[in-house]
Amino acid sequence: xxxxxxxxxxxxxxxxxxxxxxxxxxxxxxxxxxxxxxxxxxxxxxxxxxxxxxxxxxxxxxxxxxxxxxxxxxxxxxxxxxxxxxxxxxxxxxxxxxxxxxxxxxxxxxxxxxxxxxxxxxxxxxxxxxxxxxxxxxxxxxxxxxxxxxxxxxxxxxxxxxxxxxxxxxxxxxxxxxxxxxxxxxxxxxxxxxxxxxxxxxxxxxxxxxxxxxxxxxxxxxxxxxxxxxxxxxxxxxxxxxxxxxxxxxxxxxxxxxxxxxxxxxxxxxxxxxxxxxxxxxxxxxxxxxxxxxxxxxxxxxxxxxxxxxxxxxxxxxxxxxxxxxxxxxxxxxxxxxxxxxxxxxxxxxxxxxxxxxxxxxxxxxxxxxxxxxxxxxxxxxxxxxxxxxxxxxxxxxxxxxxxxxxxxxxxxxxxxxxxxxxxxxxxxxxxxxxxxxxxxxxxxxxxxxxxxxxxxxxxxxxxxxxxxxxxxxxxxxxxxxxxxxxxxxxxxxxxxxxxxxxxxxxxxxxxxxxxxxxxxxxxxxxxxxxxxxxxxxxxxxxxxxxxxxxxxxxxxxxxxxxxxxxxxxxxxxxxxxxxxxxxxxxxxxxxxxxxxxxxxxxxxxxxxxxxxxxxxxxxxxxxxxxxxxxxxxxxxxxxxxxxxxxxxxxxxxxxxxxxxxxxxxxxxxxxxxxxxxxxx
Numbered sequence: 001x002x003x004x005x006x007x008x009x010x011x012x013x014x015x016x017x018x019x020x021x022x023x024x025x026x027x028x029x030x031x032x033x034x035x036x037x038x039x040x041x042x043x044x045x046x047x048x049x050x051x052x053x054x055x056x057x058x059x060x061x062x063x064x065x066x067x068x069x070x071x072x073x074x075x076x077x078x079x080x081x082x083x084x085x086x087x088x089x090x091x092x093x094x095x096x097x098x099x100x101x102x103x104x105x106x107x108x109x110x111x112x113x114x115x116x117x118x119x120x121x122x123x124x125x126x127x128x129x130x131x132x133x134x135x136x137x138x139x140x141x142x143x144x145x146x147x148x149x150x151x152x153x154x155x156x157x158x159x160x161x162x163x164x165x166x167x168x169x170x171x172x173x174x175x176x177x178x179x180x181x182x183x184x185x186x187x188x189x190x191x192x193x194x195x196x197x198x199x200x201x202x203x204x205x206x207x208x209x210x211x212x213x214x215x216x217x218x219x220x221x222x223x224x225x226x227x228x229x230x231x232x233x234x235x236x237x238x239x240x241x242x243x244x245x246x247x248x249x250x251x252x253x254x255x256x257x258x259x260x261x262x263x264x265x266x267x268x269x270x271x272x273x274x275x276x277x278x279x280x281x282x283x284x285x286x287x288x289x290x291x292x293x294x295x296x297x298x299x300x301x302x303x304x305x306x307x308x309x310x311x312x313x314x315x316x317x318x319x320x321x322x323x324x325x326x327x328x329x330x331x332x333x334x335x336x337x338x339x340x341x342x343x344x345x346x347x348x349x350x351x352x353x354x355x356x357x358x359x360x361x362x363x364x365x366x367x368x369x370x371x372x373x374x375x376x377x378x379x380x381x382x383x384x385x386x387x388x389x390x391x392x393x394x395x396x397x398x399x400x401x402x403x404x405x406x407x408x409x410x411x412x413x414x415x416x417x418x419x420x421x422x423x424x425x426x427x428x429x430x431x432x433x434x435x436x437x438x439x440x441x442x443x444x445x446x447x448x449x450x451x452x453x454x455x456x457x458x459x460x461x462x463x464x465x466x467x468x469x470x471x472x473x474x475x476x477x478x479x480x481x482x483x484x485x486x487x488x489x490x491x492x493x494x495x496x497x498x499x500x501x502x503x504x505x506x507x508x509x510x511x512x513x514x515x516x517x518x519x520x521x522x523x524x525x526x527x528x529x530x531x532x533x534x535x536x537x538x539x540x541x542x543x544x545x546x547x548x549x550x551x552x553x554x555x556x557x558x559x560x561x562x563x564x565x566x567x568x569x570x571x572x573x574x575x576x577x578x579x580x581x582x583x584x585x586x587x588x589x590x591x592x593x594x595x596x597x598x599x600x601x602x603x604x605x606x607x608x609x610x611x612x613x614x615x616x617x618x619x620x621x622x623x624x625x626x627x628x629x630x631x632x633x634x635x636x637x638x639x640x641x642x643x644x645x646x647x648x649x650x651x652x653x654x655x656x657x658x659x660x661x662x663x664x665x666x667x668x669x670x671x672x673x674x675x676x677x678x679x680x681x
Contacts, residue, residue, distance in 0.1 A: 001056050002596065003043060004481030006063045006262050007035045010289025010330050010350045011449065013475035013654075014042040016050060017482055023601060024050040025475045027382055027449075027654055029350045035066060036223040040230055057231040061481040063239045063262040066219045067212045067255055072311055076211035077155035080119040082145050082174060083203065084162040088120040090203050099312060111312040114211050119152060121145040123161070123174060131166030142174050146181035157182070158210035160190040160203045165493050168195075186213045193256060194316050196586060197493045201307070201316040208313060209256035216255040220248050237486070241319035243268040243302060244487020244592070247522050256317060259310055262477065263322040267295035267302040269480030270445050273470050275300035276600065276670060281442045283428055283464070286477050287451035289367075290347040292327035292424050293477075294431050295320060297445075306491075307544070318489040318590075325427045329367040329450035330354055333397075333416045335404045341412075343420040355396035356388040364400050368393035369416035370453055372409065373621040375649060375658050377632075383653030410621050418623075421458045428462060439464050440678075447476035452650075452657035456675050460660075469673040471600055474654030486593030488518040496584045497540070501555035507587055508533050508550070515591025524593030536586040537565040539577045545585045546572065603671040606639025610667075613637035620647060625661050635673070642667045 001016040011027045012035070018024075026046045031038035043057060050056075070076050083090065091113040099108055113120075123145065124138035149157055157178055164171045168191040175187045188210040194202045220238070227234050236248040240257040243264040251258060263286065270284030274297045282297035296303045303321040307314075326345020330353065333343045343366065348354050352361035356371045356378070370376045371393040378388035394409060401412040432439055443466040446455030452469045459467045470476050490511040512531055519529050533552045538545035548564040550556050562582055570576040606612075613633045620630040628647050635652035643666045644650065646659035650673060657673055659665045665675050 001047070001050065001052055002059045002061070002482055003046065003057055004061050004063075004265070004478040005039055005042065006265055006475070006478040006481065007039065007065055008262065008288045008290060009065070009328070009347060010353065012038040012042050013478040014046045015472065015475045015478040015482060016046050016052075017598060018050065018052065018056070021599060021601070022050070023472070025472045025654060027474065032349065032351060034222070035064070036219065036226050039223060040226050043231065054231050055233050057234040059235050059237065060227060060231075061237045061239060061245055061484060062223070063265040063477065063481050064219070064258055065262050067216050067258045068260060068262070068310075070212055070215050071208065071259060071313070074114075075215075076114065077214045078119075078153055079115050079207060079211045080121065080145075080149045080152070080154040080157045081115045081203070081207055082121055082123055082142065082157060082159045082178070084126060085122040085124050085141075087162060087199070088117070088122050090200050091115060091120065091207065092117070094200050114207050114313070115158070119149070119154060121148060123170075125161060125170045127161060127163040127167045127170060129163060129166075131163065133167070133169075137170045137173055139173070139177055142177045143181060146178050149178075149185075150182055154182075154185065155214055156186040156188065156210040158188050158190070158203075158206045160199075160206050162199065164189070164191045165195040165197060165202070186210060186217070188213060188253075193254070195493065196316060196491055197495070198316065201314040204314040205256055205316045208259070208315060209254070212255035212259070213253070216258055217252045220251055224248055239265055239481050239484055240487065241315075241317065242304060242487055242489060243320045243480075243484055245481070245484045245595075246486065246488065250518070250521070256315060259315060260319060260322055260324070263291075263293040263295070263324055264320045265480035265484065266293055266447065266477035267297070267320040267322055267480070268484050269447070269470070269476050270295060271297050271300055271302045272480065272483045273445060273468070273672075277468070277668065277672065279443050279445075279468070282445050283432060283439070283442050284445045285424070285428070285448070285451055285455070287424070287446070287448040287454065288328050289330040289449065290326070290328045290349060292325050292427060294323040294325075294427050296431055296437075318588075323427055323431050325423065327366075327420050327423050327427075328448075329365065329370075331366050331420060332363045333365065333369065333401055333419070334363070335401065339404070341401065341405060341415050341419055343416055343423060354393070356390065356393035357386070358389045358392060362396060364393070364396040364416070366416060366420050366450065368396055369413040370450075372397055372413040373417070374619050374627075374630075375453055376656060377618070377651060380651055410627075414621065414623055417454065417457075421454055421461065424454070425458055425462055441465065443468055445470065447473035447655075449474040449655050452655050452673075454658075456658060456660055456663055456677075459675075459677055460663075465676070465678045467675040467677065469657050471671045472652075472654065474652075483595060483598050485595045486519065486522050486524055488515050488591045490514050490589045490591070491586050493586050494584055497581050499558050499584055501558055504556050504558065504587070505554045508552070508556070508589060511587065511589035512591070515589050519591050519593050522593055528594045530592040530594060532590040532592065534588045534590070535561060535584055536588070537562070538583055538585060539569075539580040540583055541580070547588070550587075600670050602669060603638065603640045603667065606641045608641060608643040610638060610642035610644050612639075613642065615651065620649060620658075622647060622660055628661065638667050638671075640667050640669050640671065
């Protein structure tokens, strides 16, 4: 079996596919103290359900939040920064810009540097803008810095020298000195982690990598050991922020590449689905227990960025452009000092969890609101594995919300759903409408345990054309790990205006050699390898660049590359500067190992009549309609071609889909639940 594991804030999702293409899905509570415990227990649970043994676990592909959570909670290790003399305050100065989300809020500021000023030390050295040595490295200054780091209890050191991406000699020698003076401590070089220009972003990236490295390395070692003891024949791979997988050994020195690892699985899965159903424009949303992840899929490809921020900190690596907000089934609803209803970003997580879990939680959550309104069946949560306490959900909503707000029980619960839907819609607008996209052209692909509960009403509010709920939505991000290719990204800053095709091919070739070496280390056969070349270009004087593909040959066609940039610039900005010089800023190589082909299981064909999947009726509360008798269906019994008219709820083991009054749902050939919202308009 090939197994995908997505560790979330509340549940750990496990999905496996065997040699005959059969897919098995299970969920287990996340174990926050040590997520590897839940991972191993979840694999055991999955194998038992599939009738397999421990030796059948051939490959485990893991999306981890260990680095993400450490960064969000500021629980990384004590880190030092060694930089060029005169540049210790780059992290503090940044871009001299206020956070865009708080432009007019005097109480909002950029997050404090992960390295305090006392631990930002300087080395006497200087590399020039053409890679030449201006000032030789003063090794004694590095040794003095190492002594300070040791006295201050520093666990990791980030090294970022000026123009080291053009000449790595000083950084590499500094690492040798630091490792000799600080044996056992981690040293991260900017020339390894982010060999690109832009001093602030490069410094921030290497600092984050060092800040997280010991934590990630300890987790990977612990998980590898547990898996090796329990599943002796398995191979562990970790998914990166770019949506590609890499072997566990390679992940140890690339901690920053695992930030946003889990959400990247959802973007990969949604891109896979977009290609399968030929849906060109998709907003993919993963609503789990703690967070709501938003990604954009265009023509079957997830958007990738190299200029992302995570929790306010720039990260300059290739990563899926996923926006994460604090909105999930476990998000806590509360009344603020002004008497307004708010939801999140705080979450009840898995411990103690929503009130209805009966594990000690007393705060009302989004899941509690759905239980109160009849949208989740207390007897069929996780297929009946966990019985929810509706009485505890009602108690929490009544005491914490209904009373303070002066509302009835149902009105308060419905208010929770309206607020969380508005929060999620705001996040979607930020990724689309605020970037000039028209949401009427998009389909909403909703997954995660809670996503299908809210999808249709949210898409109606946003005036989107269609909602698609894929098979096994509660573990769809984990499915994305199964279809994730092995991937390694390499870049080099060149800053050239006059571009010689022979030189360009040679420069790309050097990066390609590194990519091929990584794929060989991953054990990827030649026939399964793909190499992609691309370039970042901009007009002279511009501050930012656009990426275009480059033909992979000994002498790439420079004119074609420049024409592609002109066309892309005109499409995005509605103009092109034909009289301006074009600058080649970076060259990029992506080395891909194509993963084994996976097919979604197809349901049996049927007619529009869905009565064979009926489970009866129950009362569900809807806005404008109140308590309504809704038809209840079992998804596993639905056939391709079946149609369901709202009000209805389609239940399955790890999620359920709400079909509001006035809408209808159909089952397509791949078993997706599709709600068309623009019929007759």
